Amino acid sequence: MITGTERALQIHDPADGSPVGTIPVATAEEVDEAVGTARRLSTDWARTPAAERGAALREAAAAIRARADDLARINCSETGKPVEESLGGVLAGAGTLEQYAELCPLRGGRTLLGNHNATDLMVPEPRGVVVALTPWNDPVAVACGLIGAALVTGNTVIHKPSERCPHTGARLGQLLTQALPEGVLQTVQGDGEVGAGLAARADVDVIAHVGSTATGRSIAAATAATGAKALLENGGNDPLIVDEDVDPVWAAGQAALGAFANSGQICVAVERIYVHRAVAEPFLSALVAEAQSRVLAPLVDRRHRESVHGQVRQAVESGAELLTGGEVPDGPGAHYPATVLSSCGPNLDVMRTETFGPVAPVAVVDSFDEALRLAADDEYGLAATVLTGSQANAQRAWRELPVGTVKINAVFGGAPGGAAQPRAASGAGFGYGPELLDEMSQVKVVHWEPAPGR
Structure with missing residues (x-):
């Protein structure tokens, strides 16, 4: 986990105002180091077979299930979300990791019908380095979705949890990284300044954000300049x-x-x-x-x-x-x-x-x-x-x-695996479901003809 010394996040229990703890904000140098590590490891992680990446996610999901009560209590103390509801979010996050672990190895590209003597393919590849900026209202479920989809498709990940629940993000990161090669997933703590700095970097490939519309719009503007993909679920007025x-x-x-x-x-x-x-x-x-x-x-x-x-x-x-x-x-x-x-x-x-x-x-x-x-x-x-x-x-x-x-005729509910695309000020791109695996990938077209024979 990345830590810092210049500034700190001080968290109080919203139920009674009692102190929960203090977590240092990552310095600019530590953020540089984290992104550099993610970039350096991205090639090896992309070459890891999808089945092995899926196995790592299953192991991570098991670690989360084993400590689900602890993670739910931390979440409750930081955000006020009742322990029972927090536990539901934790278990939903573990389930999402397991779903992606099963789905990713089954994904494939397409073969195209070109000339008889040629091979034509459309092949999904990782995008590279993914920055996941996650919210406080359902921090484990949302983070597991974005992080799990990015990792299983072969991307390395920098995760910045909301500054309102840094302890939850830190504990989640500890549980996830137990199952992963060192540096493939890193947690960077910080506030909006740190998030904005990550979004503006030219050396990351995806900024995946769930949060407010104002933040989402600033991310969209930043990625328009850098060329990174912006995957945004912003606010709603349902x-x-x-x-x-x-x-x-x-x-x-x-x-x-x-x-x-x-x-x-x-x-x-x-x-x-x-x-x-x-x-x-x-x-x-x-x-x-x-x-x-x-x-x-x-x-x-x-x-x-x-x-x-x-x-x-x-x-x-x-x-x-x-x-x-x-x-x-x-x-x-x-x-x-x-x-x-x-x-x-x-x-x-x-x-x-x-x-x-x-x-x-x-x-x-x-x-x-x-x-x-x-x-x-x-x-x-x-x-x-x-x-x-x-x-x-x-x-x-x-x-x-x-x-x-x-x-x-129902305000909540829906079949497992359903995925929707927010529109207008609410964002763009699939933020969950099987389609999120496609968002975390890019497609390469291959045309292959035999060399002239002798």
Whole structure:
């Protein structure tokens, strides 16, 4: 693991403000050394048979499963994510490594039908050095996806975990590297300055980022200058549409799950709700009851809580009605209650930007057409959910909503291996699933004719 001496990350438990620990920020010299090592080892790792790389990932997954409880507790102490939910993310990460370990050796290129006396091939090859910049809200699952896909396809990796969960990233790195040749995976600790420096380097080949749209845009600009591939899952502002023909109490349960799970700190959380006027009153009553029944884990820190509360405050000052929540509680930590807002106009920050907190802003609409139009009128393109009993409306929704994922009658769920491409301000490229192996590879075309005989 790379460490430094000039600056340090000081982490406090968001539940009670108690200190978790301090981790040094990597210096510029240490980052140079890490990238140089990754570049030097990239050729040998690329030549390692895919089956051997897959075996290393299986061994790494076993190490994570063996220490899953420990890793989940570290994650909980840094981010406030409940241990049970943290454990789910840890085990999901191990499962992803195992999936990629099985899939990669089965991947192949293509043979092309050219001249009879020639051989024509399309062959996948590693890209080289991959920088993985991972978030704090699901740090193990996301990191295992990006790191695992990069490693198994023959790339070396520099991993910079979020500065909000460096201990989680450090422990994950220790477990992963037990199964790998030294230097093939390295963990670099740091804040946005370190991440920006990595993204701007001309000697790396891929910058894979999961995080905010602002950071993703800066990475895209940097890679446009260096020529590195940018693989980006940025923020989202995911809408939920409640049609007139659904049970409003059931719909409120779905809305609450989507808006309040992990205290709203999920990339595909419900960020804005459009409910048909015919069911609006019972829906809002049920949603308020759902919110008031929930005891939420804290937000990741007080700085983030102030951002969330600032959006709620701005909405109320601009005419939205606060139905429940919306107050910063007394006491230590970064707690914030499940909050429901109604009468939310389209220009409020809670309707136009990613709040990333336990806030459910609701707008009442007069038709499904109006809901669909408002849901589509957004700069983001991550995901959307539609609750409807109408097959016609469901068909229209999944065809017309300009997002990478559309969910009908369930805010979460999906078959294993599904992979979506975020759109517009939400990023570009597959960030998970089997297709991520293709993102971490590049294709070479080979045309081979025999030399003239003697």
